[in-house]
Amino acid sequence: MGFLQIASAHKAYQTPEGALVRALDDISIDVRNNEFLTLLGPSGCGKTTLLKIIAGFEDLDGGDIILEGRSLKEVPAHRRPFNTVFQNYALFPHMTISQNIGYGLDVAGVKKPDRDRRVGEALEMVGLVGYGSRRPAQLSGGQQQRVALARSLILKPRVLLLDEPLSALDRKMREAMQIELKNLQDSVGITFIFVTHDQEEALAMSDRIAVISNGRLQQLGSPTEVYDAPDNEFVANFVGTSNLFTGRIIDVDTGQGLVTMETGNGRRLCAGSRAYGLGDEVKLILRPEHLRLVDGDTPDGPCLIEGSVKDVIFVGSVVHLHVDVGFGRTAIVYHHHDRTGFRNDIEHGAHVRLAYAPDSAHLIANGRG
Amino acid sequence: MRKFLPSFKLLSGLLNVYGLVFLTFLYMPLGLIVLYSFNANPINMAVWTGFTFDWYATIFGGAAVETTFDAAFTESPERIFEVVKNSFLVAFTAASIATIVGTATAIAIARYNFITKRFYQALLLLPMLIPDIVLGISLLIFFVGIGFELGLMTIIVGHVTFLSSYVFVVVSARLAGMDTTLEQASADLGAGPVTTFRRVTLPQIMPGVVGGFLLAFIISLDDVVITYFIAGVGSQTLPLFILAMMRRGIRPQITALAVLILLFSFVVATVGLLLRNRKP
Numbered sequence: 001m002g003f004l005q006i007a008s009a010h011k012a013y014q015t016p017e018g019a020l021v022r023a024l025d026d027i028s029i030d031v032r033n034n035e036f037l038t039l040l041g042p043s044g045c046g047k048t049t050l051l052k053i054i055a056g057f058e059d060l061d062g063g064d065i066i067l068e069g070r071s072l073k074e075v076p077a078h079r080r081p082f083n084t085v086f087q088n089y090a091l092f093p094h095m096t097i098s099q100n101i102g103y104g105l106d107v108a109g110v111k112k113p114d115r116d117r118r119v120g121e122a123l124e125m126v127g128l129v130g131y132g133s134r135r136p137a138q139l140s141g142g143q144q145q146r147v148a149l150a151r152s153l154i155l156k157p158r159v160l161l162l163d164e165p166l167s168a169l170d171r172k173m174r175e176a177m178q179i180e181l182k183n184l185q186d187s188v189g190i191t192f193i194f195v196t197h198d199q200e201e202a203l204a205m206s207d208r209i210a211v212i213s214n215g216r217l218q219q220l221g222s223p224t225e226v227y228d229a230p231d232n233e234f235v236a237n238f239v240g241t242s243n244l245f246t247g248r249i250i251d252v253d254t255g256q257g258l259v260t261m262e263t264g265n266g267r268r269l270c271a272g273s274r275a276y277g278l279g280d281e282v283k284l285i286l287r288p289e290h291l292r293l294v295d296g297d298t299p300d301g302p303c304l305i306e307g308s309v310k311d312v313i314f315v316g317s318v319v320h321l322h323v324d325v326g327f328g329r330t331a332i333v334y335h336h337h338d339r340t341g342f343r344n345d346i347e348h349g350a351h352v353r354l355a356y357a358p359d360s361a362h363l364i365a366n367g368r369g
Numbered sequence: 370m371r372k373f374l375p376s377f378k379l380l381s382g383l384l385n386v387y388g389l390v391f392l393t394f395l396y397m398p399l400g401l402i403v404l405y406s407f408n409a410n411p412i413n414m415a416v417w418t419g420f421t422f423d424w425y426a427t428i429f430g431g432a433a434v435e436t437t438f439d440a441a442f443t444e445s446p447e448r449i450f451e452v453v454k455n456s457f458l459v460a461f462t463a464a465s466i467a468t469i470v471g472t473a474t475a476i477a478i479a480r481y482n483f484i485t486k487r488f489y490q491a492l493l494l495l496p497m498l499i500p501d502i503v504l505g506i507s508l509l510i511f512f513v514g515i516g517f518e519l520g521l522m523t524i525i526v527g528h529v530t531f532l533s534s535y536v537f538v539v540v541s542a543r544l545a546g547m548d549t550t551l552e553q554a555s556a557d558l559g560a561g562p563v564t565t566f567r568r569v570t571l572p573q574i575m576p577g578v579v580g581g582f583l584l585a586f587i588i589s590l591d592d593v594v595i596t597y598f599i600a601g602v603g604s605q606t607l608p609l610f611i612l613a614m615m616r617r618g619i620r621p622q623i624t625a626l627a628v629l630i631l632l633f634s635f636v637v638a639t640v641g642l643l644l645r646n647r648k649p
C-alpha cells in the first residue's frame with residue numbers, strides 16, 4: 001500500500017465560452033513517503049490543479065486521493081496534514097513575520113511559550129533571525145519565500161506542497177534555493193511534492209519526476225530514467241534537447257543487441273536495443289551531448305552522421321552546433337569547449353562527422369505520443 | 370513644439386478660469402453660510418453688523434432666547450437636542466445593521482457560487498438607482514400595510530434597506546482587490562472557516578467595512594426624502610426638523626446648525642479617508 005495515492009484523478013473546468021478543459025485526465029501517481037517528487041510540465045498542463053486537489057482547495061470530478069489507505073475526499077483542506085507553499089507565497093500582509101509563521105500554531109492552540117520557542121527555531125532554520133517583527137512587504141522575494149516555507153514546515157506536515165516557489169527568484173538565488181530546499185527535505189524527512197515547469201530544476205532536485213502534459217501523466221521516473229529513457233516524444237523534447245529521427249528497423253543483431261533503423265529518405269542509424277524487432281516503426285532519440293565530432297579516419301557506418309555546420313553558439317562551457325545533416329534536418333550537437341582540444345576552430349560551413357555510441361541512442365515506438 | 374506654446378497657455382488659462390468659477394459656485398454658498406452664522410444682525414443676514422456667537426449659543430442653550438428679536442422663530446435647545454439624538458440613534462443603528470448585512474452579502478456573492486448570484490447582485494444595487502421618492506412611498510405603503518406604527522423603528526428599517534446597498538458596493542470593491550489565496554493559505558494552515566474569516570478576511574476588508582459604515586452613517590444622517598415619508602409624529606430627525614424650521618423663514622439659528630452639521634461631516638469624512646489610506 002502506498003503512502004499517498006493519487007488514483008485516476010479527473011478534473012475538468014468549464015470555460016465561460018462553454019468549452020470543457022480537461023485539467024486532469026486520469027492521473028495516477030503513488031507518492032512514496034519522504035520522497036522529493038516533482039510535477040513537471042508546460043504552462044497550463046494541470047500542475048497547480050493537481051496540487052490544489054491534493055491540498056483540498058478543489059474537488060475531484062473522478063478518482064480519489066488516498067493517504068495511508070484513507071480517502072481524503074470528505075476531508076476539508078484545513079483538516080488535511082498537508083501544507084502548501086503558494087506560488088505567490090500568500091503571506092498575510094497584516095501580520096508580522098512572526099505572526100505569519102506562528103499562525104498555524106495559534107490556530108492549533110499551542111501555548112505561548114512553546115509557540116514562541118518554535119517560531120524562534122523556524123526563523124533560525126530559514127536564516128531570518130531578527131526579521132520577526134517586520135511585515136511581509138518589507139522583505140525581499142527570496143526572504144518572503146523562506147517565510148512561506150517556515151510557516152508551512154513549522155506544522156510538521158506529512159506532505160509539503162510547493163507550487164513553483166522559486167520562479168520569482170533570479171537565477172543565482174534560484175540555484176542557491178534549489179540546493180537549500182533539497183537539503184532541507186533530506187533533513188526534515190517530509191515528503192515534498194514540488195511543481196515546476198523548469199526541467200533543469202526538476203532534474204536537479206527530484207527523487208522522481210512526474211512529467212505531465214495536457215492533464216495526462218506522460219512519464220513517472222527518476223531524473224536519469226526520464227532523461228535517458230524518455231517514454232515518448234513529448235518527454236524527449238520537454239526534458240532536455242533531443243535529435244529525433246523517425247524510421248523502421250531494417251536490421252537486427254541479437255548477438256550484440258544492436259539494431260539498424262532506416263528513415264523514410266534512406267538515412268541509416270544504429271541503436272543498442274533488444275526491445276524491437278525487424279520492421280518495427282520507431283523513433284530514435286539522440287541527445288546533443290552524445291554526438292561527438294570525429295576526424296576523417298573514422299570509418300563510415302550507421303553510427304555516424306555527416307553534415308555541415310550552420311550555426312555556432314558559444315554558451316560558455318560548451319559550444320552548441322546546429323549541423324545540417326541533409327534532407328532538411330538539423331542536428332543539435334553540444335561540443336565540449338576545451339581550449340586545447342580537438343576542433344575548437346569550428347566555423348560556419350565546416351564539414352563535420354558526428355559519431356555516437358549505439359547505447360546512447362534511445363528508441364521509442366512510433367505512434368505513442 | 371514652440372509653436373504650440375501660446376495656444377497651450379491660452380488653454381491652461383481658460384482651464385484655470387473654469388476651475389475658479391466652478392470652485393466659487395461650489396464653495397461660495399458654504400462660505401456665506403459660515404459667515405452668516407457669525408453675523409449679529411438678526412433681521413437681514415446679508416448685512417454685516419458685528420460678530421457674535423449668539424446663534425450657536427441658542428443651540429446649546431447658552432443665550433437667553435427671549436432677549437433676541439425673533440424668539441418666535443428660535444427652537445429651544447431641548448428640542449434640538451432631541452432631534453439630534455433621534456438622528457444619531459437612527460444613523461448609528463441603521464448604519465450598523467446595514468454594515469453587517471452589506472458585508473455579509475458582499476462576502477457571499479464574492480466567495481460562493483450559486484445560481485441566483487447575478488440576480489441577487491442586481492437586486493442589491495437597485496435601491497441606489499430607485500428614486501428616493503418612490504422608495505419612500507413604497508416603504509410607507511408597506512409599513513402601513515403591515516400595520517407597523519411609524520416611528521424611529523420604521524426609519525431605521527427603511528434606512529437599512531438602501532444603506533445596505535452602499536455598504537455592499539464599498540465592501541465588494543475591497544473584496545475584489547483581495548488575494549483569495551490568503552484564505553486558502555489560512556485553511557491550509559489548519560484554520561476553519563470562522564477563524565479564517567476573523568483572522569484573515571475581516572482584517573483585509575476592514576478599511577472597506579469601516580468606509581462603508583461611515584458612508585452609510587452620513588447618508589442616513591442627512592436623508593430627507595425617504596425619512597419624510599416613514600417618520601412618525603414623535604420621531605423627527607434633524608434634516609426634517611431643519612426643513613420644518615425653514616418653512617418659517619431662514620433664521621440665523623439655522624445657519625449655525627448647518628455649520629455644525631458641516632463640521633461634523635468633515636470630521637467623519639476625514640476619519641474615513643485616514644482609515645482608507647492606512648496600509649493594512
Ligand SMILES: Nc1ncnc2c1ncn2[C@@H]1O[C@H](COP(=O)(O)OP(=O)(O)OP(=O)(O)O)[C@@H](O)[C@H]1O
Pocket residue numbers: 013014015021022023041042043044045046047048049050197
Ligand atoms: N478555475 C478555473 N476555471 C477554468 N479553467 C481553469 C481554472 N483553473 C485552471 N483552469 C484551466 O485548467 C488548465 C490547467 O491549469 P493549471 O493552473 O493547473 O495549470 P498549471 O500547470 O499550473 O500552469 P502554470 O505552469 O501556468 O501555472 C489550464 O488550461 C487552465 O486554463
Ligand SMILES: [Mg+2]
Pocket residue numbers: 047048049163
Ligand atoms: Mg500553476
